Amino acid sequence: MGLLDGKVAIITGAGGGIGRAEALLFAREGARVVVNDVGGARDGVGSDDAPARKVVEEIRAAGGEAVASFDSVASPEGAVRIVGAAVEAFGRVDVLVNNAGILRDKTLLKTDVALWDAVVDVHLKGTFLCTQAAARQMVSQGGGGRIVNTTSVSGMLGNFGQSNYAAAKAGIYGLTRTAAIELQKQRITVNAIAPIAKTRMTEDLPMFQSAGDTMTPEHVAPAALFLGSDLCADRTGHVLAVAGSQMYAYKVVQTHGKFKDEGAVWTAQEIAENWDAIIKV
Ligand code: NAD
Numbered sequence: 001m002g003l004l005d006g007k008v009a010i011i012t013g014a015g016g017g018i019g020r021a022e023a024l025l026f027a028r029e030g031a032r033v034v035v036n037d038v039g040g041a042r043d044g045v046g047s048d049d050a051p052a053r054k055v056v057e058e059i060r061a062a063g064g065e066a067v068a069s070f071d072s073v074a075s076p077e078g079a080v081r082i083v084g085a086a087v088e089a090f091g092r093v094d095v096l097v098n099n100a101g102i103l104r105d106k107t108l109l110k111t112d113v114a115l116w117d118a119v120v121d122v123h124l125k126g127t128f129l130c131t132q133a134a135a136r137q138m139v140s141q142g143g144g145g146r147i148v149n150t151t152s153v154s155g156m157l158g159n160f161g162q163s164n165y166a167a168a169k170a171g172i173y174g175l176t177r178t179a180a181i182e183l184q185k186q187r188i189t190v191n192a193i194a195p196i197a198k199t200r201m202t203e204d205l206p207m208f209q210s211a212g213d214t215m216t217p218e219h220v221a222p223a224a225l226f227l228g229s230d231l232c233a234d235r236t237g238h239v240l241a242v243a244g245s246q247m248y249a250y251k252v253v254q255t256h257g258k259f260k261d262e263g264a265v266w267t268a269q270e271i272a273e274n275w276d277a278i279i280k281v
Contacts, residue, residue: 002030003229008090010034010082012073012130013100015051017199018150021217022097022224023055027064029225032090035059036069036082036100042200044102044118065090073100073126083133092141095228096134097148098127098172103201108163116164123168124175131179131190139186147183148227149176149192151239156194156250173239173250180237189236191227194250195220196243215244223247255281 004026014023015037027033035055039048052068059066069085071078086093102122104115127149138145154162155169172192180190197217198208208215223242226232239250258277260266271278 002028003225003231004095005030007031007094008034008086008092009095009097009228010036010069010086010093010130010134011097011099012036012082012126014055014097015039016055017201018195018197018217018220018224019097019099020051020055021221022099023066024058024062025218025221025225026095026097026228027059027066028062029229031095032065033059033067034069034082034086034089035066036071036073036085038070038072038100040102042102043104044122072122073098073130074121076129079126079129079133082130083137087137093134093137093145095146095148096130097150097224097228098130099150099224100126101150101201103162103165105161105165106163107161111163119164120168120171123165124171127172128175131175135179135183135186135188138188143186143188145186145188146228146232147179147188147190148224149190151176151192151194151250153194153196153241156239173252176239177237184236187233189227189232191232191236192239193220193223193227194239194241195223196241219244253281255279 009026009031011019011023013019014035023033023035035052037052039051040046049070056066056068067089069082071081104119106115131147149172151172152169154166158166176190176192197215197220220242223240241248241250258274
C-alpha cells in the first residue's frame with residue numbers, strides 16, 4: 001500500500017533537484033505523476049525537454065506511471081496546459097506540488113526590473129497560476145485535494161542578495177495562508193515546505209562544500225509527501241521546514257503587545273519608550 005495509491009499528482013520543476021526527488025517518491029508511493037519542467041538553466045534561460053523526459057523514464061523503469069509536461073508555470077496558458085496534461089493522461093488531479101523555481105541574485109541596489117520580474121513571475125505568479133488551475137479542477141471533481149507550495153528560509157527570514165527571490169517566497173507564504181482559508185470548504189489543503197538541500201541552485205553555497213550527502217533532495221521529498229497525502233487531511237496553512245535530518249516549522253507570530261485605553265492614540269515617543277514590551281513574544 002502506498003500513501004498515494006490511486007492519486008494523480010502534478011509536480012512542477014520536477015526535471016531535477018528537489019522536484020525530481022519528489023516525483024520519484026510520489027510515484028513509488030503509488031501516484032500517477034505529471035513531471036513538469038521547462039528544462040532551463042538555473043537563471044531560467046533556455047528550455048530543454050530532456051530533464052522532464054528523463055525523470056518520466058526513471059519512474060516508468062521503476063514500474064510507475066508518469067507523463068512529461070514542458071510548459072512554463074509562469075504563463076496562464078502554460079498553467080492550464082499543465083493541469084490539462086494530468087486530466088488528459090490520468091483523468092483527474094489530486095495533488096499539486098508547486099516547486100519550479102529560478103534564481104537571479106543581486107543586491108537590492110543592483111536589482112533591475114527585469115531581474116525582479118523574472119524571479120517573481122516563476123515563483124509567485126507561477127504558484128498562483130498553477131494553484132488556481134489545479135484548484136478549479138479539484139473543485140470540478142467534487143472537491144478534495146492537496147496543494148504543496150515551496151517557500152524558503154529566504155522568504156521567511158530574508159537573505160542578502162535575494163530581494164526578488166525573498167519577496168516571491170514571502171508572497172508564496174501569504175498565498176498559501178489565503179488559499180488554505182479559501183479552499184478549506186472544498187476540502188483542499190494548502191501547505192508549504194521550506195527546504196534546504198544541495199542542488200544546482202545551492203551547490204556553490206559555502207555550507208554545501210562540506211555538507212556532502214547530509215542535505216539532499218531525498219531528505220526533502222518526504223515532507224512534500226506528507227503534505228501531499230491523506231496523513232495531512234486535517235492540517236492546512238502550515239510551513240514545514242526540512243534541512244537534512246532537521247524538521248521544523250515557520251510561523252508568523254503576533255506578540256502580546258501593549259494596549260492603551262480603548263480609543264487612545266499612541267505617540268511616537270510612547271512607542272519608543274514601550275518598544276521592548278510591544279515586541280515581546
Ligand atoms: P533546481 O534548479 O534543481 O530545480 C528547479 C527546477 O524548476 C528546474 O528543473 C527548472 O528547470 C524548473 N523550472 C524553472 N522555471 C520553470 C518554469 N517557468 N516552469 C517549469 N519549470 C521551471 O533547484 P531546487 O533547489 O531543486 O529548487 C526547487 C524549489 O525549491 C525551488 O522553488 C527553490 O526556490 C526551492 N528551494 C530550494 C532550496 C535549496 O536549498 N535547494 C532552498 C529553498 C527553496
